[in-house]
Amino acid sequence: MFEPVFLAQQVLNGLSFGALLFLLASGLTLVFGLMKIVNMAHGAFYLLGGYIGVVIAGLTGNLLLAVITAVIVVAVTAFLVEVVLLRFVRGQELPEVLLTIGVSFVIADLCLAIFGGDPQNLPTSATIPGALMIGDLIYPWYRIFVIGVAIAIGIGLAFVQTKTRIGAIVRAGVDDREIISAMGVNIAWVFTGMFVVGAGLAALGGTIGSGMQSILPGVQNEVLLYALVVIIIGGLGSVTGAAVGSVLIGLIDAFAKAWIPELAYFTIFLPMALVLVLRPTGLFGRTA
Amino acid sequence: MTSTMTTAPRRWVGFAGLVATAALVLTACAPPQAAEPEPDAGGGAEEGVSETLTVGYISPVTGNFAVAGQEMVDGWNLYWELNGNEVNGVTVETIVEDDAGNPEISLTKAAKLVEQDEVDVLVGPLLANTALAVAEYAASVGIPNLHPVAASDDLTQRNANDLTVRTGSMGGSQANYPGGEWAATDGGFGTAVTLCADYAFGWESCAGFVQGFQDNGGEVVEQLWFPNSTTDFSTYVSQIQAAGADMVYVATAGGAPGPNFLTSYLGLGLDMDRLLLNCCSADQGTLRAMGEQIVGLKSVSYWAEGRESDAVAELIEAYKEFSGGNVPGAYIAGGYITASLVASVLEEQGFVTGEELVAAITESTFEDNIFGSVSFDEYNNTVGPVYIREVVLREDGNLYNTPIATYEDVDQWFGQDPEEALGQPTYSQDFQG
Secondary structure: OOOHHHHHHHHHHHHHHHHHHHHHHHHHHHHHHHHOOOOOOHHHHHHHHHHHHHHHHHHHOOHHHHHHHHHHHHHHHHHHHHHHHHHHHOOOHHHHHHHHHHHHHHHHHHHHHHHOOOOEOOOHHHOOOOEEEEOOEEEEHHHHHHHHHHHHHHHHHHHHHHHOHHHHHHHHHHHOHHHHHHOOOOHHHHHHHHHHHHHHHHHHHHHHHOOOOOEOOOHHHHHHHHHHHHHHHHOOOOHHHHHHHHHHHHHHHHHHHHHOHHHOOOOOHHHHHHHHHHOOOOOOOOOO | OOHHHOOHHHHHHHHHHHHHHHHHHHHHOOOOOOOOOOOOOOOHHHHOOOEEEEEEEEEOOOOOOHHHHHHHHHHHHHHHHHHOOEEOOEEEEEEEEEOOOOHHHHHHHHHHHHHOOOOOEEEOOOOHHHHHHHHHHHHHOOOOEEEOOOOOHHHHOOOOOOOEEEOOOOOHHHHHHHHHHHHHOOOOOOEEEEEEEOOHHHHHHHHHHHHHHHHOOOEEEEEEEEOOOOOOOHHHHHHHHHHOOOEEEEEOOOOOHHHHHHHHHHHOOOOHHHEEEOOHHHOHHHHHHHHHHHOOOEEEEOOOOOOOOHHHHHHHHHHHHHHOOOOOOHHHHHHHHHHHHHHHHHHHHOOOOHHHHHHHHHHOOEEEEOOEEEEEOOOOOEEEEEEEEEEEEOOOOOEEEEEEEEEEEEOOOOOOOHHHHHHOOOOOOOOOO
């Protein structure tokens, strides 16, 4: 239980699970940060993205193509949801949340009708085969690849947020919607754009994630729950918070299940409860 | 909304409340399944003397167990579709009710079926806790209750009665004892580590394996338990690797855990030949999800779709047509065999229900039905073969669990005296027999 190989493997287990959590949570937290919407359809976007990714990867054997297709299809879906539905309830918290729940049901049921109920995984031909071997330590390349993708996405998001004009507009929108629209920015389209990007990240997570864990009906709710926990720990709206929260949950989950199996049910929720008690805004959240 | 007026912590409370409500809505809003009486196969009404056996069929066709629940219903419907729902002048009419896997809903639906629809027989539900609840209720109102899939040991042990019968599966420990026996003898393994779902079905399955393994000289070095909600099994696979046993036994309740475990296990480069799964971890859903990389994977179950048998071949052919090319798994087989048992009783005796129906079912013996040579014990449980299976790719492009060893006439007592066995505590993490 304390051998170096076991510890190293568990760290990688925690990091790769955390990486997947980050892919899930970053989109949700971005959307919340700007639009103040808890997008309950986020899990459904993950589900849809996962299914499309699995199907395309099965047809072509190409993971990149699968990811791109999944992101595009889900982004278009999210665009329609935002423009056709969400806009009409803008600013009314409860209708917004209920609407996204409805969208989640519709997407999940359509997925069940189209893709059936079997668990589905990325075909092995589309994942990265083999494993990293250092001495006695063996670790699958695919999970290391997931860590890499999460780091790349994290850096990309941070870069866009801090160094570009789009990022500046988004940050201004987070701080004060009225002023930014008074300055001539069409905030409605910024909202749409952010919603689409958030959904695209969910789709990316779905496709990449289906190489680690199966896509099947019901996954949308599990995924949403994980993502909510991560952003509550990290602080709503904070990408840094989502990153830290994901890694924290991933590592705690991996080690607690090995060392304190009695706590296996609480590995996700205990940190959340502690954070809520000690720092209700989350680790990186700002007070309202 | 007053959120603009409240301070940050109170907003948090509001937010948490909102999320909790939403989560509740997500789980509780499953659409109610409309009653679906089977269409009359025709002819029954014109004979004048026809009677109707009304069957209330409870299954979780929505929610997290929707796939297994639907398969259980499909197996039942498939039989009547193939053979017609009129037997010996009795028309079998089925009313399907959805319990979403929730025992409270199961009970409500059972009461509705009995009081409102006045059904003659209750079939189902699927999950252990729902099955125990419905069995108790059915016994209290004198309605027979047939269980096509539910594996809870106590259905035919501590809660056994003359109205409850397990028709299409085996008890959790019963179906896995031969797995342990095989691993310690023919399998040639000396030590084992187990990973089982942390609830009644996992405890029972593991208890069966552990006793079978130890009774034949094997030693279990470590037992791991995973919460049903686990999606990433890598942390358990690392522990399995660290345990360093000769073999690994894994029991899940089906659905995603099977493929999720295998993805982690094979990803870490561990040896598939050291692995033995239970029935449901290697059911058809897992085989379809994992594909050819798991050819050779071994598992233990009362159901083997790859067995050479006319009865199995007939079911496979019919189900392929029904489902568009899929091979039937254990839930399909359970629903199907339950229907065929009801049909054969009606064929012999005409309209019967109550204890008579259960008694007639348990008196039947089969030389070779889809499960093999099957009979029933005095606790109304199935006695029959358990197969050690290996995944084989057939010419039709499908994967089949094909028997490599068969244990005939397996009952639920592992050679113990029933009275003595019933005096033990129920299986748990702490008591594995």
